[in-house]
Amino acid sequence: MPSALDVRRPVRALMATEFWHGCTGRALAQGLRNQGWDVAEVDLVAYLGRANGLIHRIANRLLTPYGIAAYNREILEQADQIDAEVMLTVKGSYITADTLAALRAGGVRLVNFYPDVAYNHAGSSPEAYQLYDQIVSTKSYHLDHLRDTYGAERTGFVHHGYAPLVHARQYRDAVPYRWDISHIGNFSPYKFDYMLAVARAFPDRKIAVIGNGWSKPARGTALEPHLLGHPLMGDYFARAIEESRINVAMHHGPVPPDGWQDVTSTRTFEIPASGGFMLHIDNDEVRSLFVPGEEIDVFADAASLCDRIGHYLEHEDARRRIAAAGHARCVPAYSLDARARELANLLSERGIVRGRA
Numbered sequence: 001m002p003s004a005l006d007v008r009r010p011v012r013a014l015m016a017t018e019f020w021h022g023c024t025g026r027a028l029a030q031g032l033r034n035q036g037w038d039v040a041e042v043d044l045v046a047y048l049g050r051a052n053g054l055i056h057r058i059a060n061r062l063l064t065p066y067g068i069a070a071y072n073r074e075i076l077e078q079a080d081q082i083d084a085e086v087m088l089t090v091k092g093s094y095i096t097a098d099t100l101a102a103l104r105a106g107g108v109r110l111v112n113f114y115p116d117v118a119y120n121h122a123g124s125s126p127e128a129y130q131l132y133d134q135i136v137s138t139k140s141y142h143l144d145h146l147r148d149t150y151g152a153e154r155t156g157f158v159h160h161g162y163a164p165l166v167h168a169r170q171y172r173d174a175v176p177y178r179w180d181i182s183h184i185g186n187f188s189p190y191k192f193d194y195m196l197a198v199a200r201a202f203p204d205r206k207i208a209v210i211g212n213g214w215s216k217p218a219r220g221t222a223l224e225p226h227l228l229g230h231p232l233m234g235d236y237f238a239r240a241i242e243e244s245r246i247n248v249a250m251h252h253g254p255v256p257p258d259g260w261q262d263v264t265s266t267r268t269f270e271i272p273a274s275g276g277f278m279l280h281i282d283n284d285e286v287r288s289l290f291v292p293g294e295e296i297d298v299f300a301d302a303a304s305l306c307d308r309i310g311h312y313l314e315h316e317d318a319r320r321r322i323a324a325a326g327h328a329r330c331v332p333a334y335s336l337d338a339r340a341r342e343l344a345n346l347l348s349e350r351g352i353v354r355g356r357a
């Protein structure tokens with residue numbers, strides 16, 4: 001059990017998730033530290049790893065049960081060692097219901113910060129979700145489901161954000177553009193239709209499609225020459241945004257089993273934070289965050305996307321002015337530092353953590 005609490009001391013938190021450079025977990029942990037929390041980290045990747053090549057993938061598959069068990073043991077050991085008051089995870093993948101029950105029995109409060117479209121990730125289960133004291137989603141369309149399933153008092157909403165140590169501008173004047181048009185994100189059929197239309201409409205422009213899963217569906221199409229062929233991470237992700245004249249922001253499309261689809265994502269904030277001009281799929285939520293035509297611009301279908309791209313390729317001054325205004329709107333208000341402050345306030349209001357004296 002946590003010892004008697006002195007309100008002058010920092011909140012003692014354990015975070016268990018992924019912590020690679022530029023991800024939500026790493027930036028959120030730093031944001032909570034900036035709120036005066038002490039945070040210990042248990043990195044999922046250290047136990048499951050990333051497998052490349054057939055032999056490594058086979059070995060990783062065989063070792064995964066052992067890695068999951070070791071990950072959960074480390075969570076319990078770290079929580080005991082630091083006398084944790086709260087355990088916070090991003091998504092909660094591979095944290096078992098038994099581990100969560102043991103933490104609860106020791107008086108540790110449990111928080112799941114959920115920044116993804118569906119609740120069907122590998123390593124997740126309804127039994128585990130039932131044990132969290134708070135599930136805080138970045139998706140406004142989750143709220144009815146979460147309130148109906150877990151109760152309004154156990155659920156909350158905080159927007160996505162960008163990682164301020166990663167998603168930042170490097171250039172203030174002349175940008176050494178590599179591409180005219182880019183899209184960063186993993187393949188989906190929904191995205192493919194949009195980007196194929198762009199490739200056909202602008203055959204003489206430099207286009208980059210960056211992410212996983214595009215090679216096979218793009219083979220033999222107008223999009224194939226524009227595939228980077230691998231994802232970009234961290235600083236190089238941010239630089240690809242800044243060094244693209246136009247960044248196309250759209251999401252996966254409907255995702256089973258519920259048919260939910262994103263209206264905003266981390267990309268909504270990472271693009272303007274990195275100094276990029278953003279053309280975003282149109283919806284009410286993105287309009288509540290940015291002013292179209294002044295801080296970003298929007299499109300509703302492939303035809304309007306191509307129309308807006310053509311317009312802004314011909315009007316560089318307007319594009320640069322809008323990108324600068326979008327950056328000013330986003331930074332620092334939409335950072336994960338700011339989101340961490342919102343999250344800490346929400347958890348304090350709900351009695352999950354104590355406020356500082």
